[in-house]
Amino acid sequence: MRHFPVLRAGKAYRSAARHQVRHFVTGEILGEMSMANAGLIARDLRDAPRWAATLGEMSIRELSSIFDRAAVLFEEEALAIGDWEQSFSDYLHNLSATTGMPMSLCRKNAQKVVIAMKEIVPTLKGLMRGLEPEILDKSAVETEQGFLSFRRESTSLGAILPSNSPGVHSLWLPAIALKTPVVLKPGRQEPWSPHRIAAALLAAGLPEQAISLYPTDHNGAREILLGCGRSMLFGDERTVAPWKFDHRVQIHGPGWSKWLIGEDLVDRFSDYLNVMVSSICENSGRSCLNVSSVWVPRRGREVAESLAERMAGIHALPLDHPKAALSAFAQPQIAHAISAMVDNLLQTPGAVDLTAKHRPNGRVAEVDGAAFLLPTLIWCERSDHPLMQMEFLFPFAAVAEVPSDLVVDEMQETLVLTALTQDETLINKLMNAPHIDRLNIGAIPTFHIRRDQPHEGNLFEFIYRQRAFQVAGLEA
Amino acid sequence: MAAVTLEDRVLEARSRLDAHVREMVTWHFSPETGCPFWLKYAQALSFDPRDKINSYADLKLLGHFQDEWLRGGPVRRWLPKGLAGQGVSVFETGGSTGVPKYRINMNDFRTDYEMFSDTLSDTTFPKGSDWLMLGPTGPRRLRLAIEHLAQHRGGIAFHVDLDPRWVNKLIKRSAFHELELYKEHVTAQALTILRANDNVKCIFTTPKLLESLCQKIDLVRYGITGIFCGGTEMNAQFHRFALEELVPGVDFRPTYGNTLMGLACHKPVVPEDEFKIAYYPPNPRAVFEIVDPDDTTKTVAYGETGRVMLTTLTKEFFIPRFLERDEGERMAPIDLYPWDGVQNLRLFSRLQSSVVVGVY
Numbered sequence: 001m002r003h004f005p006v007l008r009a010g011k012a013y014r015s016a017a018r019h020q021v022r023h024f025v026t027g028e029i030l031g032e033m034s035m036a037n038a039g040l041i042a043r044d045l046r047d048a049p050r051w052a053a054t055l056g057e058m059s060i061r062e063l064s065s066i067f068d069r070a071a072v073l074f075e076e077e078a079l080a081i082g083d084w085e086q087s088f089s090d091y092l093h094n095l096s097a098t099t100g101m102p103m104s105l106c107r108k109n110a111q112k113v114v115i116a117m118k119e120i121v122p123t124l125k126g127l128m129r130g131l132e133p134e135i136l137d138k139s140a141v142e143t144e145q146g147f148l149s150f151r152r153e154s155t156s157l158g159a160i161l162p163s164n165s166p167g168v169h170s171l172w173l174p175a176i177a178l179k180t181p182v183v184l185k186p187g188r189q190e191p192w193s194p195h196r197i198a199a200a201l202l203a204a205g206l207p208e209q210a211i212s213l214y215p216t217d218h219n220g221a222r223e224i225l226l227g228c229g230r231s232m233l234f235g236d237e238r239t240v241a242p243w244k245f246d247h248r249v250q251i252h253g254p255g256w257s258k259w260l261i262g263e264d265l266v267d268r269f270s271d272y273l274n275v276m277v278s279s280i281c282e283n284s285g286r287s288c289l290n291v292s293s294v295w296v297p298r299r300g301r302e303v304a305e306s307l308a309e310r311m312a313g314i315h316a317l318p319l320d321h322p323k324a325a326l327s328a329f330a331q332p333q334i335a336h337a338i339s340a341m342v343d344n345l346l347q348t349p350g351a352v353d354l355t356a357k358h359r360p361n362g363r364v365a366e367v368d369g370a371a372f373l374l375p376t377l378i379w380c381e382r383s384d385h386p387l388m389q390m391e392f393l394f395p396f397a398a399v400a401e402v403p404s405d406l407v408v409d410e411m412q413e414t415l416v417l418t419a420l421t422q423d424e425t426l427i428n429k430l431m432n433a434p435h436i437d438r439l440n441i442g443a444i445p446t447f448h449i450r451r452d453q454p455h456e457g458n459l460f461e462f463i464y465r466q467r468a469f470q471v472a473g474l475e476a
Numbered sequence: 477m478a479a480v481t482l483e484d485r486v487l488e489a490r491s492r493l494d495a496h497v498r499e500m501v502t503w504h505f506s507p508e509t510g511c512p513f514w515l516k517y518a519q520a521l522s523f524d525p526r527d528k529i530n531s532y533a534d535l536k537l538l539g540h541f542q543d544e545w546l547r548g549g550p551v552r553r554w555l556p557k558g559l560a561g562q563g564v565s566v567f568e569t570g571g572s573t574g575v576p577k578y579r580i581n582m583n584d585f586r587t588d589y590e591m592f593s594d595t596l597s598d599t600t601f602p603k604g605s606d607w608l609m610l611g612p613t614g615p616r617r618l619r620l621a622i623e624h625l626a627q628h629r630g631g632i633a634f635h636v637d638l639d640p641r642w643v644n645k646l647i648k649r650s651a652f653h654e655l656e657l658y659k660e661h662v663t664a665q666a667l668t669i670l671r672a673n674d675n676v677k678c679i680f681t682t683p684k685l686l687e688s689l690c691q692k693i694d695l696v697r698y699g700i701t702g703i704f705c706g707g708t709e710m711n712a713q714f715h716r717f718a719l720e721e722l723v724p725g726v727d728f729r730p731t732y733g734n735t736l737m738g739l740a741c742h743k744p745v746v747p748e749d750e751f752k753i754a755y756y757p758p759n760p761r762a763v764f765e766i767v768d769p770d771d772t773t774k775t776v777a778y779g780e781t782g783r784v785m786l787t788t789l790t791k792e793f794f795i796p797r798f799l800e801r802d803e804g805e806r807m808a809p810i811d812l813y814p815w816d817g818v819q820n821l822r823l824f825s826r827l828q829s830s831v832v833v834g835v836y
Contacts, residue, residue: 015716016715017711037711037714037717039684039722040713043687226656
């Protein structure tokens with residue numbers, strides 16, 4: 001039996017409570033995770049200042065070379081996970097088998113992790129707004145503008161991780177290079193990625209105090225969020241709600257990302273259908289970066305019909321099919337429940353599922369015993385229809401017409417907005433909108449991320465704070 | 477003379493239980509001694525329980541006790557006539573919202589805890605030493621029970637209250653920061669008692685509060701030698717964590733108790749059990765039967781998982797075949813407790829979405 005140990009500051013621990021990780025279709029047990037009790041986590045976190053001190057002794061250069069080596073190990077070598085070895089190919093197969101993600105997407109997501117490791121220095125520079133990361137090796141550096149000094153706000157970074165997309169691991173990884181130990185809670189179906197990343201980094205020479213991995217329950221997750229000075233929390237609206245006003249917790253909840261087309265370019269919408277469809281469907285629609293609504297000033301029904309036709313061309317395929325683009329639901333009942341929720345919201349007058357006519361067998365498809373939700377495009381006659389504010393774990397979007405002068409005010413929270421317009425007035429209004437986080441002007445897919453332009457908060461600014469610093473001689 | 481085997485003990489215990497059932501049924505269904513509730517209940521039956529119920533197995537004739545019957549007053553309907561004139565306590569369970577369930581009590585809690593006291597070591601729970609009771613007090617049996625246990629062993633109990641109803645409300649509204657502050661508030665009071673009273677050598681507390689206390693101080697250095705611990709968070713991993721890390725060297729006694737049953741002792745720890753905790757009820761005063769949730773007339777096989785069915789049989793209180801909100805694996809009799817026990821107690825999986833637990 002493959003056992004995923006708890007990693008307590010890098011040291012493997014076999015718990016008396018274990019959770020079985022199963023193949024999502026066959027139910028075959030593929031491994032078991034040792035579960036950490038909340039008190040154990042709280043007790044370990046008392047040592048976080050010591051973990052941070054150990055990591056703090058390493059230079060940025062040493063850390064970046066560890067990341068370089070780890071990238072190669074992650075992608076090419078058999079790595080020890082507790083008392084067994086895992087090849088890269090095993091990793092991908094098991095990842096697919098427990099999460100329902102097709103092999104093609106598993107590979108793509110694994111690549112995101114590899115790139116995050118390989119490009120750690122450019123990433124740090126992006127996060128530090130162009131400052132040289134080596135500045136963190138010294139207590140202060142003198143610049144033309146005076147002293148520059150940063151203090152770390154926390155001796156650890158907690159992360160409550162999801163099961164739905166391994167690409168998210170690229171978000172917490174830079175914390176280690178920023179000399180901050182990480183305290184991770186893996187998703188219940190996805191211990192594979194965090195353990196493989198940890199194994200690669202430790203094998204590459206990272207001090208074991210830099211990584212703790214605690215598979216745990218809600219109580220344990222709460223302990224991480226309360227006990228770490230800074231944390232990332234991935235989850236749905238209900239999970240993240242209690243932590244929204246805790247400045248120590250960075251929320252990675254629903255994104256409600258959007259596309260907007262201005263009056264000036266709406267007549268050319270057909271030129272941009274591919275990039276819109278990919279913004280909706282990339283990564284099987286499972287990311288907060290995926291578009292869930294499209295806002296246009298007119299010709300809305302035409303835009304919607306065109307998107308629906310293209311989206312309906314994406315089919316459920318076996319997970320090992322090279323062209324598979326849809327993830328299956330590890331729990332089929334969730335696929336049916338989500339589909340029922342969409343149908344229920346369609347009962348509110350003024351909305352129609354335009355993809356329905358292209359797929360007569362319904363929204364839920366079954367292939368090789370696995371349940372899938374097929375891409376769904378809704379036309380809404382009004383922008384205040386509830387489906388314009390929904391986000392689901394599959395390729396889903398709604399389209400509505402809103403006059404350009406009202407659109408910015410009508411949009412609610414938006415993680416990523418791609419605005420297809422050259423209208424300066426509209427662009428200015430978007431630039432000043434406090435509810436829009438990442439803003440793309442032009443035909444940029446919403447999932448296109450630049451490491452020098454972090455969204456959802458900047459990890460460096462989250463962990464570090466610039467301190468006032470002065471030096472003088474001893475003369476009174 | 478042939479040695480007494482476990483099989484002999486089991487048969488003897490079974491025979492004692494059946495005799496006890498007959499005695500209790502006679503008591504509770506006789507107009508001179510029974511309580512208004514059961515006497516009225518008997519009127520609706522087509523038989524006289526005193527004639528038909530001659531063994532534990534015959535209790536099936538009464539169906540399942542419904543804990544909803546305990547909700548609300550008048551509580552005197554539970555008072556056996558045969559015990560009239562004795563001082564009565566009333567203990568509550570549930571009640572985070574709405575009317576709690578009541579159990580009247582005269583001496584049962586004293587009896588249960590005196591029996592439990594007999595299982596404690598005089599070395600690690602020294603006679604004459606004082607106790608800290610850190611847990612739910614208020615209208616609960618636990619408050620008087622721990623105090624009686626301390627007094628019975630010649631000690632004095634210091635109390636710090638934790639209000640689980642408030643904790644439930646905090647959890648329901650996801651007020652985790654407030655919950656943390658409340659835990660700190662409770663723990664701080666316990667620390668004050670421990671610092672000021674060096675004769676405190678024994679503690680009763682819940683897993684969560686024990687963790688919280690151990691985050692602040694080393695209980696061994698404070699002279700604590702015995703800990704009696706119970707609550708919803710008690711599982712094999714917590715047990716291991718307590719023994720190895722929280723309070724190594726302290727006599728740590730996991731227990732399972734509730735207002736309706738009393739107190740179940742755990743089987744002494746052996747390495748092959750991997751820290752799993754097996755509880756045995758105080759038979760014949762209380763009986764666990766681990767039943768098939770889909771057919772509660774069937775007992776599951778040893779080692780199999782089932783729902784816990786509790787029967788409480790004392791002169792003060794009669795609870796036949798009550799389906800608990802817990803499940804676990806049925807455990808075979810052992811020499812120390814030659815009757816069925818239960819291992820890995822946890823919330824009944826079919827109730828998990830509707831019940832707030834793990835609160836203290």
